[in-house]
Amino acid sequence: xxxxxxxxxxxxxxxxxxxxxxxxxxxxxxxxxxxxxxxxxxxxxxxxxxxxxxxxxxxxxxxxxxxxxxxxxxxxxxxxxxxxxxxxxxxxxxxxxxxxxxxxxxxxxxxxxxxxxxxxxxxxxxxxxxxxxxxxxxxxxxxxxxxxxxxxxxxxxxxxxxxxxxxxxxxxxxxxxxxxxxxxxxxxxxxxxxxxxxxxxxxxxxxxxxxxxxxxxxxxxxxxxxxxxxxxxxxxxxxxxxxxxxxxxxxxxxxxxxxxxxxxxxxxxxxxxxxxxxxxxxxxxxxxxxxxxxxxxxxxxxxxxxxxxxxxxxxxxxxxxxxxxxxxxxxxxxxxxxxxxxxxxxx
Ligand code: NCD
Ligand code: ZN
Numbered sequence: 110x111x112x113x114x115x116x117x118x119x120x121x122x123x124x125x126x127x128x129x130x131x132x133x134x135x136x137x138x139x140x141x142x143x144x145x146x147x148x149x150x151x152x153x154x155x156x157x158x159x160x161x162x163x164x165x166x167x168x169x170x171x172x173x174x175x176x177x178x179x180x181x182x183x184x185x186x187x188x189x190x191x192x193x194x195x196x197x198x199x200x201x202x203x204x205x206x207x208x209x210x211x212x213x214x215x216x217x218x219x220x221x222x223x224x225x226x227x228x229x230x231x232x233x234x235x236x237x238x239x240x241x242x243x244x245x246x247x248x249x250x251x252x253x254x255x256x257x258x259x260x261x262x263x264x265x266x267x268x269x270x271x272x273x274x275x276x277x278x279x280x281x282x283x284x285x286x287x288x289x290x291x292x293x294x295x296x297x298x299x300x301x302x303x304x305x306x307x308x309x310x311x312x313x314x315x316x317x318x319x320x321x322x323x324x325x326x327x328x329x330x331x332x333x334x335x336x337x338x339x340x341x342x343x344x345x346x347x348x349x350x351x352x353x354x355x356x357x358x359x360x361x362x363x364x365x366x367x368x369x370x371x372x373x374x375x376x377x378x379x380x381x382x383x384x385x386x387x388x389x390x391x392x393x394x395x396x397x398x399x400x401x402x403x404x405x406x407x408x409x410x411x412x413x414x415x416x417x418x419x420x421x422x423x424x425x426x427x428x429x430x431x432x433x434x435x436x437x438x439x440x441x442x443x444x445x446x447x448x449x450x451x452x453x454x455x456x
Contacts, residue, residue, distance in 0.1 A: 114397060114425075115425040116423070116425070117388065117424075117452075118421070119400065119401045119422075119423070120405040120406070120416060120420060121147040122146055122404035122421065123147055123148040123356070123404075123405070123408050123409060123417065124145075124146045124148075124357060125149070125150045125355055125408040126150055126285050126306045127142060127150060127152065127357075127380065128151075128152045128154070128376065129151060129172060129184075130155070131155050133436075134436055134437055135174075137362070137434050137435060138378075138441075139182070140175070140180070141381045141383075142182065142360070142383070143177065143180045143182035144180065144454070145380075145383055145384050145454060147182065148182070148183040149185065150185045150187060150209065150357070151185065152187060153165070153168075153187045153188055153211055154213065154218075154220040157223070158191070158223050159187070160188055160189050160194055161201070162201040162202045162205040162207060163201075165186040165187070165188060165207050166186075168186065169186050169206075185208045185412075186205070186206065186207045187207060187209045187246065188207055188210045189211055189213070189223065190224075190231055190234065191223050191225065192225055192230040193230070194231070194234050196237040199237035200241065202241075203241045208412060209243055209245065210234075210244075210245055211247075211248070212228075212247045212248060213248045214248065214250065214252050214269075217252050219331070219375055219376055228272075228273060235273075235277055235280060236277070238280060239277050239279055242281070242413070244280075244281040244282070244283060244412065245281070245283070246283045247284050247285055248285055248331075249266065249284050249285065249287070249292065250265050250331070250332055251264045251268055251269065258333060262287070262288055262289050262332050263289055263292070266291060270284065270295070274299060278302065279302055281302050281303075282302060282304075283303075283305065283306060283411070284296055284303065284306075285357060285359070286306055286311065286357060286359045287305045287306070287307060287311075288311050288332040288333070288339060288343070289335055289342070290342035293305070293342045293343060293345070293354075296346075297351060303353065304355065304407075305353060305354055306354075306356065306359070307343050307347050307354060307355075308358055308359045308377075308379070309358060309383060309387045309389075309390060310330065310359075310377050312387070313390050313393075314328060314334055314340070315334055315335065315336055315337040315340045316334040316335055317337075319334060326368045327368055327443075327444055327446060328444070330359065330361065330377045331376075344394050347394075347403055348391060348396035348403075352402070352407040352410060353407070353411070355404070355407040356387065356403055356408060357408075358383045359376075359379075360377070360380035361375070361376025361377060361378065362376065362378045362436065363378075363441075364436055364439035365433065365439065365440040365442045368442070377444045378441055378443045378444060381443050382430050382450055384404065384423060384452075385450045385451075385452045387400060388452035389451055389452055391403075392451070421455075422455040423454055424453055424455055425451060425452060426452070426453040427449050427450070428449065428450060429447065430443060430450065432446045432447045
């Protein structure tokens, strides 16, 4: 594919890491994702979290009700792993079509108070998952206050992930939204049962984006943006064609007034222009020909699901997405609100 290409047609992609929230918010964010992706893995960090198969089924119906008529979109449901999620729930989850459980270390991020305090407490449930073929999706950050915020992912690999990998050699693990060179290197060498998602914002921005010209809360997410050498390592991984790296937006909507706040929420909203943002990142790296594998093939293959059959087309076109969206009674400001993009999805 020549680097100057202006039209890009891809097999319909999937988003392997997405937050859509609940209630009225669904009507804003679900149509954005459904316009681009065939499927998305839905994060379970609601308040209270989604911890049973029955809750996941009910949540799936609420999401499906927010898909605009004429669009086909399949939410892939997950459960929130807690210290005491019973192993018996795994069989019910499998029967309900749940694809994975999400591990949040307690206190690591938005709505993670019910998260795991000690991985050992979950071992019987992890054994049941390994047997049933359910994936474990990992928010890979330690939470100790004595570990520097920017080092929490790298420390997690040594303290938690390597022992976990050793104890459950055939559990499929996705290291979610990786942000460091250490994580990319780990996943590259961790074997066939380990993969990683990478967000568009971690491919496009380094940590300067949070501070340039004043604190910019809409660039604050967890794991936080890192320095430039890490961004470059993530780009190299994403464009490498290695199948263990695939697309997961981690689009995480919050009301604007809670991000523009003395203690602003973590999470960047990117679902309104997800593929446009990824196309921009791959284009900047001269690797548009590697976008389809990353966005449309490798995730489905790792999850053991069929690849999608439809297509989407992106065109090189300068346009500016809306600066904000209605979000229930509040306002939702996307990442890089008000800035022009260079690619546009065609209807
Ligand atoms: C996510 C959210 O808001 O739910 N926030 C974020 O910064 N990514 C939670 C998460 O994935 O860590
Ligand atoms: Zn997330």
